[in-house]
Amino acid sequence: MTSSAPPASPLLEPITVRGTTLPNRVVMASMHLGLEDRVEDLGALAAFYAERAVGGVGLIVTGGLGVTPEGAVAPGAGLLATEEDARAHRTVTDAVHAAGGRILAQLLHTGRYARGADLVSASATRAPISRHTAHALTVGEIAELVAAYARSAALARSAGYDGVEVMASEGYLLNQFLAPATNRRTDAYGGDAARRRRFPQEVVAAVRGALGEDGLLSVRTSVTDLVADGQDGEEVLAAAAAFEAAGADLLMTGVGWHESRVPTVLTSVPRAAFLDATARVRAAVGIPVIAANRLTTPADAEAALTAGAADLVGLARPLLADPDWVxxxxxxxxxHLTPCIACNQACLDHVMVGRPVSCLMNPRAGRETDPRYARPVPVALGRRRRIAVVGAGPAGLTAAHRAAGFGHDVVLYEAADEVGGQFRLARRIPGKEEFAPALEHLRARAVAAGVDLRTGTAVTVDTLLTDDGAPAFDEVLVTAGVRPRAVDLPGMGEPGVPAVHAYDDVVAGRVSCGPRVAVVGAGGVGVDVAQLLAAPEGERPGEPEPITAWRARWGVTDDPSVRGGLTERAPRTPAREVVLLQRSPEPIGSRLRPTSGWVHRAELAALGVERMSGVAYERLSEDGLHITVPGDGPDERVPRVLDVTDVVVCAGQEPEAGLAGDLVAAGYLAGAVRTVGGAEDARELDAYRAMDAAVRAVTG
Known part of the structure; x- marks a missing residue:
């Protein structure tokens, strides 16, 4: 007799490490949340981690906690350096343990990445992302730091942590000692690979001693530095073996440095792009290895285990998106799964500007104690309302799903034949293919929650009235999003002049462009459109890029003999000549998001996209697009004619909000009709802002 039950996932197999049995192979990897830094925020941090423990995560690793004030991620950032710090963290560990979880405190020293002026490192070097040159640690100062790590480890145990993770990756201090690029010493702590390993190995050994027999010790170790003169593959494996010899129980893999000019965490990075490097580490050590970096879905994670590349998987942003991932x-x-799309909009971008972390796909993340973001609980029958949501973009799908969760009767209208709004366009941009499964999830979860989804239905006032003209709904949320702002260039539409298109028509494929295109407007949308138009013919919209092709164009090699994992970038042949224009005099791309803007600027350069700022648009003629640009003098303007076949307008958006006023005029109470998302505020199109507003707009 055969069983029809599906095979058990390797992710759900327990594993015992130093006498501690983890219920599964899923680890929440370290991620700074912006809640570690102030004692008054530790209650919110505790709630955040406790919810992931309830969701089934086998082991949690906190965001980095400094072992000294100078080594923290920022001035005033979280520390585990005093008894007072340890007492405060009891709030976190008690909450996680009450939820049935296990948690490690990550200990770090940022070295030359510290944001203050008193930086230290292996040698007197300056990081490209810092304004200050680091002071080279003396032998005495190294000994003091070894003691500081040990002290923090002991404090972690007194705070109730099940152990610690030592950060020796991502270009932080211990990684700076390991790499020739930053360790130019000739004493006992530099000069060859064995001596470069000495300080990190001493730290791990001291931490092992401070933790006692039953404290878990993980080390986050770099499997590829992605910087010039970084470690080679042999040195990476030797470091991993050294950490094992010093007493590590687990190794978590890390990829790249913060100064690397190769993207590692964006949606454009193929899933499991660095898994082969993790597999080499696992083959070289006898302790469990945790694979991290772009393992987004259970299928990705299972594949890593079944391929023998790792023993566990580390997730950070996916557990922001869905605390119930397991x-x-x-x-x-x-x-069932709210996917992480690696957009960085509300997580890493927030960290870069000092804001608490959240998530575009799950605005509740980081706000678990805020009643406005409470998980929906069905209200009493007498409080249930009939709600219309007009527009099934990200905001509308989010609002409808949340309203249905409270037990309300929800009808979601969409004028197009399919849902999606701006997500429907984003998924066609090269490198943003992850928006497709995200959109499918938003649609599927709304329908599963009981939302009555009506596509191909253009809503008018009459649609939302009864036959006798009374309001048909208790509440209407207008989430119709935005429309492209039109421009009126003299000469438009005349015979022989370049064709003018709205960006949505181009991205959706409703129109095709010729060989030479001017993109008017260089915000995020304009940059996306320029990349789409210039992308080589082989890069088809909506299809993820193969890992081999991605590595070639970013100059990443899996050859372990190459230092830093870097090689020459393969040239790309653009499909079109594209010029990107903006009125503002500032450099194009300067307002793009902190963690992704540099990648987009690099893409534009690689594709040969010409960029012009301070442009004034004059007219169209058979010769092309007539503009003026700044000259050499303070008020000088220089005329230019761009010989283009097409002009694509990306000059901003306008809200689709007219229905709201019409409904009030037809008899709806003003408080019963609200605009949400882009329909309320179309400035600087922002999906996170729209979806966050949608969550807050719906209450019990």
């Missing part, structure tokens, strides 16, 4: 394992259907 519960989605083995459950088919897009409604």
């Amino acid at each position: 519960r989605s394992i083995g459950r088919p259907g897009a409604e």
Whole structure:
């Protein structure tokens, strides 16, 4: 007799490490949340981690906690350096343990990445992302830091942590000692690979001693530095073996430095792009290895285990998107897992500007104690309302799903034949293919929650009235999004002049462009459109890029003999000549998001996109687009004619909000009709802002 039960996932197998049995192979990897830094925020941090523990995560690693004030991620950032710090962290560990979880405190020293002026490193070097040159640590100062790590480890145990993770990756201090690029010493702590390993190995050994027999010790170790003169493959494996010899119980893999000019965490990075490097480490050591970096879905994570590349998987942003990630394992259907799309909009971008972390796909993340973001609980029958949501873009799908979760009767209208709004366009941009499964999830979970989805339905006032003209709904949320702002250039539409298109028509494929294109407007949308138009013919919209092709164009090699994992970048042949224009005099791309803007600027350069700022648009003629640009003098303007076949307008958006006023005029109470998302505020198109507003707009 055969069983029809599906095979058990390797992710759900328990594993015992130093006498501690983890219920599964899923680890929440370290990520700074902006809640570690102030004692008054530790309650919110505790709630955040406790919710992931309830969701089934086998082991949690906190965001980095400094072992000294100078080595913290920022001035005033979180520390585990005093008894007072340890007492405060009891709030976190008690909450996680009460939820059945296990948690490690990550200990770090940022070295030359510290944001203050008193930086230290292996040698007197300056990081490209810092304004200051680091002071080379003396032998005495090295000994003091070894003691500081040990002290923090002991404090972590007194705070109730199950152990610690030592950060020796991502270009932080211990990684700076390991790499020739930053360790130019000739004493006992530099000069050859063995001596460069000495300080990191001493730290791990001291931490092992401070933790006692039952404290878990993980080390986050770099598997590829992605910087010139970084470690080679042999040195990476030797460091991993050294950490094992010094007493590590687990190794978590890290990829790249913060100064690397190769993207590692963006949606354009193929999933599991660095898994082969992790597999080499696992083959070289006898302790469990945790694979991290772009393992987004259970299928990705299972593949890493079944291929023998790792023993566990580390997730950070995916557990922002869905605290119940573990519960989605083995459950088919897009409604079960809220996917991380690696957009960085509300997580890493927030960290870069000092804001608490959240998530575009889950605005509740980081706000678990805020009642406005409470998980929906069905209200009493007498409080249930009939709600219309007009527009099934990201905001509308989010609002409808949340309203249905409270038990309300929800009808979601969409004028197009399919849902999606701006997500429907974003998924066609090269490198943003992750928006497609995200959109499918938003649709599927809304329908699964009981939302009555009506596509191909253009809503008018009459649609939302009864036959006798009374309001048909208790509440209407207008989430119709935005429309492209039109421009009126003299000469438009005349015979023989370049064709003018709205960006949505181009991205959706409703129109095709010729060989030479001017893109008017260089915000995020304009940059995306320029990349789409210039992308080589072989890079098809909507299809993820193969790992080999991605490595070639970013100059990444899996040859372990190459230092830093870098090689020459393969040239790219653009499909079109593209010029990107903006009125503002500032450099194009300067307002793009902190963690992704540099990648987009690099893409534009690689594709040969010409960029012009301070442009005034004059007219169109058979010769092309007539503009003026700044000259050499303070008020000088220089005329130019761009010989283009097409002009694509990306000059901003306008809200689709007219229905709201019409409904009030037709008899709806003003408080019963609200605009949400882009329909309320179309400035600087922002999906996170729209979806966050949608969550806050719906209450019990």
